[in-house]
Amino acid sequence: MFSPALNAHKPLFLSNSNNKPFSSPFLTQQPLFFLRLSKTHFKPTTTLSVSATLIPSSPSPSIQQHYQPYKPPPSPIPSQYKSLDTPSRLEILSNRLGLWYEYAPLIPSLFQEGLTPSSLEEATGISGVEQNRLVVGAKVRDSLVQSNTDPEIVASFDLGGAELLYEIRLLSASQRAAASRYIVLSKLDAKGAQDLARAMKDFPRRRGDKFWENFDYTLPGDCLSFMYYRQSREHKKPSESRANALQMALEAAESEKAKSLVLKELEEGGERKEREDGEIADGVPVPVVRLKIGEVAEATSVVVLPVCRSEDGERKILEAPWECRGQGEFGVVVAEKGWERWVVLPGWEPVLGLGGGAVVVAFPDARVLPWKANRWYREESILVVADRGRKEVKADDGFYLVTLDGTGGGFKVERGSDLKERNVVECLGTVLMVVRPPRYDTDDQMNDEDWN
Template identity: 60%
Template sequence: MQTLTNMLSLSPSVTANTHTLKPSNPNHLFLITSPSFTNRRHSVKPISAIINPSSFKNPQPPPQQQVYQPFRPPPEPLPSQYSTLDIAGRIDILANRLGLWYQYAPLITSLIREGFSPPTIEETTGITGVEQNRLIVATQVRDSLVQSNADPDLLYAFETSGAELLYEIRLLSTSQRVAAARFLVENNCDGKGGAELARAMKDFPSRRGDKGWESFDYTLPGDCLSFMYYRQGREHKNPSDQRSSALEQALRVAETEKARKVVLEELEGNEEEDKVEDGERVRVPVVRLRIGEVAEASSVVVLPVCGAEEKEVLEAPFECRSEGEFGVVVAEKGWARWVVLPWWEPVVGLIKGGVVVSFPDARVLPWKANRWYKEEAVLVVADRSKREVGADDGFYLVNGYGDDGGLKVERGLTLKEKGFTQSLGTVLLVVRPPKDENEDQLTDEDWE
């Protein structure tokens, strides 16, 4: 009784203490056991409490909860023939593909607004999530062509099976889309061809300064695609089947006479390219890695990375290979630093002895400071299985001479004049870091 008296004498304001509950069974997360239920022998007596009226003077609204809302696409006008359909009717249209693809594609968006998820739509209609996205995006691309007053004959070419092609040119501007769509139709391109064309048109402005760039017309899709093939051809050694094939493709799709002339000169080998002042051919490509280029590459190579020290070059793993169906990279020993590069032509045959030396300063390369110079890091790919200083116009990784010493890259002729017959490896490729802004590339005259 003394306890009950004390409880009734409490202040009108009742304060409750909050305790952290740690249920032993996760399935009983919200199950709280009360003593009144566990012991039925004791009768439950109600406890009277006085409510403070002041608590109702200024009632505070409950805090607004942030409830997750699924994505709802913006409303799109449905074609008139579908505007009165209920949900079951829309599903039936999609399941049986009744109509043209760009007509029933808005039905997918309407179902999503009704709360359907892409997996649910796939289960009910048989249209996969990937195809749903392709249909919706391709319809938007087609609408942009209509708004641009594109030729009706051009639009008619995408009536029955144009979703895949129009989807590939989604990242282009409206004016580019019209030109690209016309090129795709005239050249009877498939989805892969559409993807290559869109990539070439998007990439073309960033290649300003590349050899032959000014000879191709940016406003013409064929010239953009031709320049991409032209650039790929020049990355292969001369002569080679890959080089000839790429240049032949470039010649076939080029639209201007100026572009054809440049490609034809490259194909016939008439132009004097990649030569230095003494007339020797440069055999080491210097490339600027594009952002995302590794992700776009169909094949890549993984190589160990060393600092600019001879000891690291000698200790780096000599062989790396891929094993199994998943192409798991296996090295002969552990190494801390690795780099992934596109499988460019210079490193195709590099099976054993490949190494990448990271230089913090580009001055280790023998190019002319008065013609081109940037204090930027470079990666030098070398083949340690070829250490002999052979070709005068080759480039080699060496150490231990000069005023400052240290690792550097030198021409074979220079090393022979200094009495060197062995090196740490033959240089195959020099990679410059990716840049957001457009920048002129290294020219032929920049090598010493």
């Protein structure tokens, strides 16, 4: 046990070599105490002196890690402009001194010096849109040079080529080289270059569309031709709009395989014009379209149609509004009667010119349609657009909306030939088109051959 006498606290004072009390502003006025646990008197041990020079000095890790804000690399200003000050660079932009791709790098360099697009527009007269076009066009031109594009092709953009090169900015380096050559050889304007770039970006996503394999992905002209060819299929056959789209597809095509396909479509359209009107009416094309995400918002015209469920009876079809139009300066949609279910679709050719009588039937399963045998399709909902004004069953290869076994307990789509075999001469309406729901991927596309 500890003795109270031995465990008493005794003050310990510090002193220097002159036996004078040691004082420091960093020491408190309270004495320091040590707790003695035995009777043995405290004997100081030998003091060791350690030189600070023997300890390797290493800065604290926290001192080494300094925050360094990101600084963008300097703009690659052409050598002839590097020695110029800000007023001189502004003068070059104001007077367009030199070729456009030479003074275009001055724009980002002035931004780094504190100018804004609006202040630069005031000083030089170059709008913000044109500033962006010049900078991006110059970068696209540099990529063409780096990819060893034909110098003559690159030189073709020296005068006013920023707008053309800007349109192909989203293409890869190899696609830019091919697109630039096609733009020069075909003498495309900015709108043509924009269509070309869109067609080249969209072509891979169209895999599975009818006759897609007849066009060569590596040829920009074939990509553009396929876009026009798809547009031709959205028009009635035959029609002037369809013929014009096919003619544009033929002019744009580069491969012989694509040219042969488009030319064949043009010739068939000409033969159909020479036939009698009764023969033309026999053919009933039924396009199968997958609605794209955002397509309704981007459409220049839309249609609003009443919708019935597949399990509704014939009475529901008859009660649906016959006509729905936009009125006034704002195009306010007005229907002849109230209805609870509506759908908005882009103004596609089969339904855009329809005066009235169109109705939509929503089916929860696409397999209710008369597809080819031994073919499997993903279960998905569809919309069948039918014309109630055309109830007569005429064409064998046409498709018509009827009730299930004539009981009125629901709807289905049947071929004209099947209905004629059962002596059915009247239906609820002729099918105009089938709409599939939007989806991010484009696999499992239904082709037009599915209706043959």
